Each structure stands twice: as C-alpha cells, then as structure tokens.
Amino acid sequence: MSLELKRVPMAEQEPEARKHNFDEVSLGYTLEEAIQEAKRCIQCKRPRCVAGCPVNIRIPEFIDQIAQGNIDRAAEIIKETNNLPAICGRVCPQEEQCEAKCILGVKGEPIAIGRLERFAADYALEKERESQVPVSNGIKVAIVGSGPAGLTAAADLAKYGYEAHIFEAFHEPGGVLIYGIPEFRLPESLVRKEIEGIKDLGVKIHTNIIIGKTITIDELLEQGFKAVFIGSGAGLPRFMNIPGENLNGVYSANEYLTRINLMKAYDFPNNHTPIKVGSRVAVVGGGNVAMDAARSALRLGAEEVRIVYRRSEEEMPARLEEIHHAREEGIIFDTLVNPVEIIGENGWVTGIKCIRMELGEPDSSGRRRPIEIPGSDFIQDMDIVIMAIGTSPNPLIVSTTPDLKVHSWGGIIVDEETGETSKEGVYAGGDAVTGAATVILAMGAGKTAAKAIHEKLKVREDQLLPL
Amino acid sequence: MFEIMEKRTIGPGIILMKVKAPLIAGKAMPGQFIMLRVSEEGERIPLTVADYDRGEGSITIIFQEVGYTTKELARLSPGDFIRDFAGPLGMPSRLDGQGRVLCVGGGVGIAPLFPQIKYLYNQGTDVDVIIGARSSDYLILVDEIRDSSSNIYLATDDGSLGHKGFVTDIVKRLLEDDNRYDLVIAVGPLVMMRAVSSMTKEYNIPTTVSMNPIMVDGTGMCGGCRVTVGGKVYYACVDGPDFDGHLVDFDEAIRRQQMYREEEKEAEHNCRILSKI
Numbered sequence: 149m150s151l152e153l154k155r156v157p158m159a160e161q162e163p164e165a166r167k168h169n170f171d172e173v174s175l176g177y178t179l180e181e182a183i184q185e186a187k188r189c190i191q192c193k194r195p196r197c198v199a200g201c202p203v204n205i206r207i208p209e210f211i212d213q214i215a216q217g218n219i220d221r222a223a224e225i226i227k228e229t230n231n232l233p234a235i236c237g238r239v240c241p242q243e244e245q246c247e248a249k250c251i252l253g254v255k256g257e258p259i260a261i262g263r264l265e266r267f268a269a270d271y272a273l274e275k276e277r278e279s280q281v282p283v284s285n286g287i288k289v290a291i292v293g294s295g296p297a298g299l300t301a302a303a304d305l306a307k308y309g310y311e312a313h314i315f316e317a318f319h320e321p322g323g324v325l326i327y328g329i330p331e332f333r334l335p336e337s338l339v340r341k342e343i344e345g346i347k348d349l350g351v352k353i354h355t356n357i358i359i360g361k362t363i364t365i366d367e368l369l370e371q372g373f374k375a376v377f378i379g380s381g382a383g384l385p386r387f388m389n390i391p392g393e394n395l396n397g398v399y400s401a402n403e404y405l406t407r408i409n410l411m412k413a414y415d416f417p418n419n420h421t422p423i424k425v426g427s428r429v430a431v432v433g434g435g436n437v438a439m440d441a442a443r444s445a446l447r448l449g450a451e452e453v454r455i456v457y458r459r460s461e462e463e464m465p466a467r468l469e470e471i472h473h474a475r476e477e478g479i480i481f482d483t484l485v486n487p488v489e490i491i492g493e494n495g496w497v498t499g500i501k502c503i504r505m506e507l508g509e510p511d512s513s514g515r516r517r518p519i520e521i522p523g524s525d526f527i528q529d530m531d532i533v534i535m536a537i538g539t540s541p542n543p544l545i546v547s548t549t550p551d552l553k554v555h556s557w558g559g560i561i562v563d564e565e566t567g568e569t570s571k572e573g574v575y576a577g578g579d580a581v582t583g584a585a586t587v588i589l590a591m592g593a594g595k596t597a598a599k600a601i602h603e604k605l606k607v608r609e610d611q612l613l614p615l
Numbered sequence: 616m617f618e619i620m621e622k623r624t625i626g627p628g629i630i631l632m633k634v635k636a637p638l639i640a641g642k643a644m645p646g647q648f649i650m651l652r653v654s655e656e657g658e659r660i661p662l663t664v665a666d667y668d669r670g671e672g673s674i675t676i677i678f679q680e681v682g683y684t685t686k687e688l689a690r691l692s693p694g695d696f697i698r699d700f701a702g703p704l705g706m707p708s709r710l711d712g713q714g715r716v717l718c719v720g721g722g723v724g725i726a727p728l729f730p731q732i733k734y735l736y737n738q739g740t741d742v743d744v745i746i747g748a749r750s751s752d753y754l755i756l757v758d759e760i761r762d763s764s765s766n767i768y769l770a771t772d773d774g775s776l777g778h779k780g781f782v783t784d785i786v787k788r789l790l791e792d793d794n795r796y797d798l799v800i801a802v803g804p805l806v807m808m809r810a811v812s813s814m815t816k817e818y819n820i821p822t823t824v825s826m827n828p829i830m831v832d833g834t835g836m837c838g839g840c841r842v843t844v845g846g847k848v849y850y851a852c853v854d855g856p857d858f859d860g861h862l863v864d865f866d867e868a869i870r871r872q873q874m875y876r877e878e879e880k881e882a883e884h885n886c887r888i889l890s891k892i
Contacts, residue, residue: 317834319652319659319699327836356701358834362638383836387848394841394848394867396874403837411658411831420658420683421831422878495870542835544853 153256156185158263163476167446170331170414173473174238179219182267186214188252189259196249197261202592203229207246207261214264223272226265231303232296232342232591234273235325237266238334240588241467273341281350285309287605290373292359292545295323296587297379297578299346300594301601305377306349308602313373315357320410323381324579325587327410328402330440332447333470336409360544365552365574375573375601378560379594382579384540388432392490393535397424397497401433401441401536408444426532427451430500432487433536434464437584439471441534442479450532453479458486458505458518486518488525490533500530541580549574559583567597568604575601616696620673626753628680629723630689631665637672639702645730646708646825646857649674650833652699653687660684661830663727663802663856664703674700677726677755683882704833705856708800708823713740717789717796717820718764719782719811720746721803725755727825728802729763736763743796744768745785747803751776783810794818801825801860805869812860822860826851828871843867 159175160166166173177185189211197207206225213222226233242248242262250258289305291298294316302312320326325339347353357363359380368376385400387393404423407413411421429445431438434457445453455474457464460483464471475481484505491499504524507516541558553561553570560569560576567575577593579585621633639649648663666675680689691697708731710716716735720728725746735742742763747770748754754769754776761767768785769777778785782803790796799822801811808824815822830840833852840851845862849855 317701318832319701356699357638358701358704361702361704361834362642383834385836385838387838387841389848394843394871396871400838403831403839406831406837412656416878417683417882419656420687420882422658422875422882424874495867495873544834 151190151252151256152188153252155188155257155260156181158260163478166332167443167477170447172335173332176270177263177267179217182214182219182264183217185260186211186264189215190251192251196251197246197259200246200249202245202588203595205229205246205265210268211259211261211264214268219268219271220275222268226268227272230265230591231300231346232587233265233269234338234342235296235334236588236591237262237264237269239329239586241586243468245588270338273338273345281348282307282309284311284350286311288313288373289601289605290315290368290376291379292365292376293317293323293379293381293578293580294321294343294353295325295379295381295578295590297381297580297590297594298323298377299343300591301377301379301577301598302351302594303346303349304595304598305601306346306351308598310602310605312351314351314353315359315363316353316355317358318410319355321353321355323379327406328437328440330405330409330444332443333440358544360548365545365549365571369573374605375575377567377594377597377601378545378569378574378576378580379578379590380542380545380580381590382539382584383542384558385535386538386540387535388487388537390487390489392492392497395490395492395497396495397426397492397531398490398533398535401431401437401534402539404441404534405437405444408448414444414448423448424532425449426530428528428530429453429532429534430456430487430528430530431534431536432456433538434459434466434483435536435538436466436470438536439466439474439479441536443474443477445532445534446477446479454482454528455479456482456485456487456500456502458484459515460484460507463515484518486520487533491527497531497533498529499527500533501525501527539579539584541583545580557583565596566600567593568600616698617700619691619693619695619697622691622693625677625755626748628689629677629753629755630680631675631677632688632691633673633675634697634700635672636674636700636702639700640667640669640672640674643667643674643703644707645710645734646727647703647705648727648833648856649676649700649702650704650830651676651688651697651701653684653691654698657687657698658684659699659831659833661704661827661833661852663825663827664730665726666730666733674702677723679723682879686883701833705852706854708734708825708857710734710740711738714797715741715795716743717786717799718742718744719786719799719801719803719807720744721782721807722748722753723755724803724807724825725760728800729756729760731800731802732760733763736765741765743789745770745782745789747771747777747782747785749773781810782807783814786811786814790814790818790820794820796820798823799860805865805872808860808863809865812863812865816861823857824860824863826856826858826863826868828868829874841871
C-alpha cells in the first residue's frame with residue numbers, strides 16, 4: 149500500500165464572505181472525508197503522537213475507529229482522556245504537538261489529528277447525551293474558575309467520585325473559551341454543549357462568585373471543601389506604558405474581545421454592551437489573541453485593520469493557521485514595527501506613531517531581540533488601537549490568600565508533579581501558574597491536579613477507615 | 616438570580632433597591648461596589664453599595680435612571696429577580712483611625728457616601744457632611760445622614776433646600792472658618808470631586824474621591840476603567856475605586872466617561888421604542 153502524503157483538505161468559508169460574519173471559518177470534515185483522512189494513518193507500533201499530546205489522547209486508537217466508521221467509539225476513546233475534545237480539535241496547536249510528531253510528516257503532511265478529533269467530538273455532541281453521573285463519594289472539592297483548567301479538573305474529579313463545585317466570577321461559565329476566543333474560531337454553542345457534558349457528570353457550577361472577594365480560599369476550606377484547585381487564568385491585561393494609551397479608542401484585547409464575545413457587542417443595540425467599531429484599527433501584538441482581535445475588528449466593519457508587531461513574522465507566536473486566515477481576510481501585517489506613542493485629538497485616538505525595528509542577537513526567549521532603528525519613526529492614521537501584548541495572572545486570589553507563594557510576575561508557585569501550591573490542600577494550574585499559554589496546557593494541568601488531589605484525599609480517607 | 620426585597624422611589628428617577636445577596640452582604644464594606652446585569656442581553660454595570668445588612672443578607676443599591684440598563688432595572692419590582700449580581704468588588708474605603716472627617720456628596724453620589732458616613736460615625740469619628748443636588752427632590756438620604764453625622768449641611772442649585780448654590784460653596788466656608796479636618800471624602804460627579812479636591816489641596820487636607828469609570832468585568836480583566844493618578848495608571852475596579860483626589864487626572868477621567876455617549880443615545884432610543892411596545 150502506498151502512503152497518501154497529502155491530507156484531506158477541510159472546507160472553509162471563503163475569505164470574502166467570512167470577513168463579514170462571525171460564523172465559524174473552518175467547516176469540519178464530512179464522514180467520508182474523516183474516514184478517508186483516518187485511513188492515511190499507518191498505525192505506528194510506537195506512536196509518537198500520543199507523547200506529543202499534553203493529555204495523552206490514545207490517538208492511533210481513535211483514528212483507527214474512525215477509519216472503520218465507528219465514530220461513537222472514537223469519541224469515547226478521546227473522552228477518556230480529554231473532557232473538551234470539540235474545543236481542543238479547534239484551538240489546540242496540533243502542528244506543534246501531536247501532528248509535529250507524526251511520522252507521515254517526514255515525507256508528506258502529518259495526519260490531521262486535530263480535524264479528526266474535532267470530527268469525532270462534533271459527531272458525538274450531535275447525538276442525544278446519555279448522562280452517566282458517577283457515584284459521588286460525598287467529598288467536596290472547590291474549583292476556582294471555569295476555563296479549560298477548571299473544567300478539566302472538575303470533570304476528572306467528578307469521574308473519580310468527588311463532588312466538584314466550580315466558582316466562576318463572570319455570569320457565564322467557560323472562561324477564556326467564552327470571553328476570549330471568538331465565535332468564528334470556537335462557536336459559543338459548542339462550548340456550552342461541552343460544559344453541559346461536564347455538568348452531566350455531576351459538576352456544580354456557581355457563577356457570579358468572585359473567589360478572593362465573595363468567598364476566600366480559606367473560607368472554602370473552612371466550609372468543608374477538602375481541596376481547592378485554582379484555575380483562575382491570566383486575565384490581567386498589559387499595556388505598553390507609552391503616551392496616549394488612555395485616549396478614548398484604545399482597548400486592551402481582553403476588553404475588546406470580552407465586549408464582542410461574552411457581551412455580544414457585535415449585536416449592539418440588541419445586546420446592550422457597546423463597542424467602538426472605527427474605520428482604521430491597529431492591533432499591537434503577534435499572538436493568537438492579536439489575530440482574534442484583528443479579525444474581529446474586520447468583522448465588526450472596520451475598513452482597514454493592521455497587525456503591528458515588533459519582530460518579524462517568523463517570530464510571531466500566533467499559530468500559522470491563524471496568521472494565514474488573517475492574511476486571507478485582508479489583515480495587513482506591519483512587522484518589525486513598534487508603537488512609541490498613540491496620538492490623539494480632543495481625547496480620541498487619531499493615529500499611532502511607530503518606529504521601525506531590526507533584529508539583533510537572540511534574547512532570553514531565544515528569539516532575536518528587536519532593536520529600534522533611530523530616526524525611522526512614522527505616523528499612521530488610526531481611530532482604534534488594541535493592545536494585545538499579553539496578560540498576567542489576576543492578583544485577586546493571591547492578595548487574599550496570605551500563605552500562597554507566587555513568582556514576582558504573579559504566577560502561582562506549584563509543585564510541577566502535582567500542581568500543589570505552598571498552601572496545603574490548595575492546587576493550581578493553567579495560566580494562573582504559567583502565565584498566558586494554551587487551552588490544552590491548562591487542561592493538562594487541570595488533569596494533573598485532579599489526579600494529585602485524588603491521590604491525596606484517597607490516602608486520607610483510607611486513614612479514616614476503622615481498622 | 617437575586618431577589619429584589621424592597622424598592623422605593625426616593626427622588627425623581629432615583630430608585631432605592633434592597634437586593635437579597637447574603638454572600639455579598641456578609642463581606643461588603645463601605646466604598647465597595649457590585650456588578651449587575653438585568654437581562655440576558657444586558658450590559659454589566661457597576662453600582663456602589665449604598666448599604667448592607669449582614670443579618671438580613673441584603674445589599675442596598677441606589678441609582679438614577681440615566682441609561683438603558685438603569686431604566687431596565689427600574690422596571691423591576693419587589694419579588695422580581697436581578698439576573699446577575701456579583702461582588703463585593705474594589706477595595707474598601709480606608710476609614711479607620713481618622714479624627715475628624717468632612718464628607719461631601721453630590722447627586723446620586725450621596726448614596727455610596729452614606730455607608731462611609733455611617734461607618735465613621737458608628738466608630739465614634741467626628742464627621743461633618745455636606746450634601747447637595749439640583750433641588751430638594753433630588754437630595755436623597757437627608758434624614759439617614761442627619762442621624763449619622765455630627766453636622767449636616769445641605770445645598771441645592773435652586774435654593775429649594777439649604778444653601779442656594781453648590782456644595783463647594785460650603786466646603787470653602789468650612790475650610791476658611793476651621794480647617795482642622797484629617798480627611799475629606801468627596802463622592803459625586805467628576806466635576807464636583809475635582810472642585811472639592813482643588814480646594815482641599817490649598818489646605819493640604821488628604822482627600823479621597825470615588826471613581827466610577829466604565830468597566831466590563833469589575834475584576835481587573837478589561838482594563839477599561841484605567842485612571843491616571845499621580846502620573847501612574849491604575850485600574851479603578853481593583854486598585855480603587857477610592858483614589859487620592861489631589862493626584863487624580865480628572866480631565867482624562869471626564870473624557871473617558873464620554874467614550875460611549877453616541878452608543879448610549881442609540882441604545883436609549885431603542886429603549887424608548889421598546890417601552891412603547
């Protein structure tokens with residue numbers, strides 16, 4: 149049998165059409181396409197893809213089931229290790245993880261593992277759910293935050309038999325999956341379905357509770373929670389500290405995306421949260437969040453949207469697919485350019501003053517350090533500027549939990565093996581620990597902590613048994 | 616869902632609501648705020664806590680019907696539920712250890728000032744209060760404040776109650792007569808807080824103002840509420856809402872308050888259409 153080196157392409161909305169709507173860009177495989185793609189897998193004896201997955205999904209097994217047309221079974225296999233597969237199939241950087249390890253990638257294109265995961269997960273979500281609530285052992289565990297880390301930890305803990313309670317500050321669960329990642333990349337309806345699946349495991353979600361304000365970690369422990377997992381993310385936006393950043397029309401990407409995604413400002417005034425659309429929009433940054441903000445601006449109706457990034461395209465942290473999609477839609481990339489001032493008139497943004505950069509020696513991140521080219525500054529007209537240069541962990545919990553040790557930059561210090569913090573019985577994972585990273589890494593951390601909590605509490609409960 | 620226990624109209628378009636929220640009531644301190652959302656399509660808005668009752672488990676809010684959300688909220692009655700209600704947010708006001716305090720409230724800003732006055736008075740602080748509004752109808756909580764203060768001074772723009780003129784006229788007089796205040800707290804429209812702060816600066820009296828900028832989440836996530844204080848940028852939701860009135864960049868704050876003026880008009884237009892249907 150000869151190897152099929154090309155992957156089955158996945159249908160997408162045409163750029164010209166999609167840049168005017170918030171509907172999902174990638175349309176997913178049909179059953180036939182999925183089976184065809186799955187059949188390319190050579191079912192390695194020692195699969196490297198599994199090791200490349202932060203939650204170690206048994207990839208060849210589920211692909212084999214798809215190849216045989218057993219989609220339900222494929223979904224079950226994925227669900228055993230991944231509680232949010234429809235989400236991961238869409239937003240995981242597979243090209244750096246499982247797919248990067250695929251042996252087919254040596255001569256051709258690696259198996260489209262992400263697309264197949266998405267296919268199997270969507271297929272399962274379409275069906276009637278049969279909820280199988282695990283038998284509860286009555287031991288309560290609190291989870292702070294309902295993003296990918298918290299949802300995963302809660303789901304795993306529920307599966308181990310614990311009574312998992314998630315506390316969410318917003319009115320809607322999902323964390324960054326709901327407020328951050330736009331509809332055109334990750335439809336809200338799908339996130340809701342995945343969350344329903346987690347609730348079906350018996351997980352309780354309490355919204356409008358701000359841990360650190362409404363209830364503290366210590367109070368949770370006093371109230372009978374035997375362990376706490378903090379998955380509060382990295383929600384604090386950074387600004388550049390350049391002149392003009394407080395002009396009207398300057399947003400953090402967090403605010404911009406939250407208004408659009410969580411608060412549905414794209415549907416103003418039917419939804420009541422407003423947003424400034426603008427005609428010329430600059431998005432500062434080169435990560436996925438910058439791409440999301442830029443593409444959202446276009447969809448809101450901006451005429452010209454530019455990504456302003458201080459290094460070259462090669463160093464951009466965004467996924468290639470996102471950069472590619474953004475460019476197809478007409479986003480302009482100004483690379484090796486850095487803003488030095490935001491210009492305004494009567495309090496409103498009118499332009500952005502930038503300076504050109506060149507790349508010098510590699511810095512601590514291993515990427516070549518951008519250096520200003522003296523005298524190369526120039527001004528571009530803009531009416532909206534969006535800062536997408538990163539976020540830090542929110543200090544709300546740390547500031548009200550005195551014995552929780554943190555790094556100087558705000559990340560919670562944990563034992564990497566278990567996720568346990570400096571405070572006994574309190575675990576943490578995801579962006580709250582690592583700083584802004586990926587959905588799947590947060591999920592991996594949630595899994596690790598759930599397992600460690602189980603190990604610890606199991607031991608304790610054993611000790612309580614009469615001899 | 617959070618039940619409305621009581622609703623009273625205490626001035627023209629000014630409504631007091633007591634909301635059942637035991638967890639928040641158990642924690643709330645003067646100066647803190649809550650975020651609420653009325654409906655599925657609603658905006659999240661911050662409202663400063665106007666009172667709290669830990670025993671009853673209630674939070675009192677006072678608001679003026681000025682935009683879509685406050686109008687929507689005003690349509691609810693006792694027994695109805697507010698969809699989302701979260702808090703207490705922000706840092707509590709620093710009120711301990713003060714000898715003599717002057718509190719200045721303007722318009723609905725009197726509401727968030729009230730728990731501070733009450734707290735100070737109950738811990739034995741000598742507290743003088745100046746409150747002012749457009750006319751006597753708009754002057755809220757007069758009796759409650761009278762019961763919780765050493766001296767109360769009233770001002771109305773039209774002279775229908777108390778001094779005819781602004782609260783700042785009284786501030787000026789009091790400071791000229793006797794300026795031995797350890798702290799001045801001003802809560803009200805930005806222009807009023809700016810005027811009070813510039814007066815107290817001459818006398819070097821520490822002055823706290825309460826900022827109420829536009830915000831989305833109230834927990835430090837959006838950064839929309841940034842205020843410049845002493846040349847540094849702070850998030851009002853987590854670092855405030857109280858700041859040093861002598862250092863706040865009021866001009867910037869006033870400008871930022873206008874960010875969605877056009878959109879608000881559009882939303883309000885829609886609101887009027889809705890209420891006619």
